[in-house]
Amino acid sequence: MSTAVKRARQEGGGAVLLRRPGPQELHPVRTHRRRRALEVALAVAVPLLLVLLWQLAATQSWIDDRVYPAPSTILADGWDRAADGELWPDVWATLKRVLGGYAIGTVTGYALGLLMGALSLVRAALEPLLDALYVVPKLALLPVFLNMFGLGEGPQLALVAATVFFFVWISTMAAVLAVPAGHRDAGQVFGASPWQMFRHVLLPASLPAVLVGARIAAGVAVLVIVASEQIAAADGLGHLIFDSRALFRNDVMFVGIVCVAVLGVVFSEAVRIAGRLLTPWAPRDRGRGQS
Secondary structure: OOOEEEEEEOOOOOEEEEEEOOHHHHOHHHHHHHHHHHHHHHHHHHHHHHHHHHHHHHHOOOOOOOOOOOHHHHHHHHHHHHHHOOOHHHHHHHHHHHHHHHHHHHHHHHHHHHHHHHOHHHHHHHHHHHHHHHOOOHHHHHHHHHHHHOOOHHHHHHHHHHHHHHHHHHHHHHHHHOOOHHHHHHHHHOOOOHHHHHHHHHHHHHHHHHHHHHHHHHHHHHHHHHHHHHHHOOOOHHHHHHHHHHOOOHHHHHHHHHHHHHHHHHHHHHHHHHHHHHOOOOOOOOOOOOO
16 A cells, blocks of 8 residues: 655644555556556566577577577477477377366365365375375376276376375365354354255355365376376377487477476466356455456
8 A cells, every 4th residue: 555644743742643545545446457567567578588588598609509499499390390280189188188187186086075074084084094195296106007007098197187186185175174163153043954054155165265276286287297298108298398308309399398388377277267257256366466
């Protein structure tokens, strides 16, 4: 809050603190627009400056452009591969695995999180086991999934599903447990049945926090599948990145990295937008655009 402050003397010799409203109070809409424009300008300018610096360093031979190709080279190569149709099979393979594993992990994590959050006996029985499995690096489970499902899509889907499951399970159980006791008491006062308590109290109160966890899981799912495709896949963006590095085709490697970044951002933002639509009563899960 921007305010101007001054002191004035009262008749009795005392001091009084006067506060004048600043631009944010006098012109809130205009101030919000300026703040939003500044945030957008910074969000665009900082990455653009870094890319321009990278381009300059490559063209001026400050860095070895064989190892770190110029952004213009990466862009041209990516455009050519997309136009020739060489890039899309890898993009689709990764996207298919992410979406399939994410759907399985989200549904199972949400169902079990609700059950454990609502029933203390179920939580007491399963929480120690799940806590122990949670700390195991998920890539360490890939050999287990390979033994279970063999080569193919099964291990990839299982690895993504296991990763997403734990994020959604933890956020769901914690959100249900964090529902204020006053909400539950109000439902009991009005004679809500167990189903009505779940539908009208627990579900709407916990869903915003659950969707935040689902959004985080979306980004982690992309990271996990890229690492998994390096080990046990013959296609996908992860395979493209590491195979290109082995062949010293660093321009193609960076094309894959850029595609992974774009995929992660788009997928995470899609989950965020879906969450906003499903929970219009919830506050935004980030402060951007708020003053």
